[in-house]
Amino acid sequence: MTVTYVIDGSEVTGLERFWDVIGEAVNGPGGYFGRNLDAFADCLSGGMGTPDDGDFVIEWREHALSARALGHEETARYLRRLADRAHASNGPRLRAEAARAGEGLGPTLFEQLVEIIRDRTGPDALRLL
Incomplete structure (x- = not known):
């Protein structure tokens, strides 16, 4: 069932x-x-x-x-929060993804x-x- x-x-x-x-x-x-x-x-x-x-x-x-x-707005917020907590090597990538989301791009x-x-x-x- x-x-x-x-x-x-x-x-x-x-x-x-x-x-x-x-x-x-x-x-x-x-x-x-x-x-x-x-x-x-x-x-x-x-x-x-x-x-x-x-x-x-x-x-x-x-x-x-x-x-x-x-x-995209919530996605950008989520990615910025992740970037703030991420290892230094991941921060730049997450901030770039957040910026793209802020522009209405990406998933x-x-x-x-x-x-x-x-x-x-x-x-x-x-x-x-």
Whole structure:
């Protein structure tokens, strides 16, 4: 039996809020399902609330609202924060990516999240509504 997890895209106002929304969709109030892109990808691989057989679907309702909230502006902010904490050898690359995102270029956080979901679960496990 396929389990469906619903993301209410109208509640996603930025990346930090996305982590809360996906955590609660999968694991209930206060639930955890990653707090960074790598942890999120790991959670999608199983053992963090999803069925062991991987038979689940993520239904992302009002995804266009999330796409706006997780667009280039939020992506630039995220990358600047990463650059501030990164090893000195990674800082310049992250700052350059942040500058590109600030100009409306490069992949957005929304696009990265969608790609991670599809890579880890298959193309049919994500429904953008």
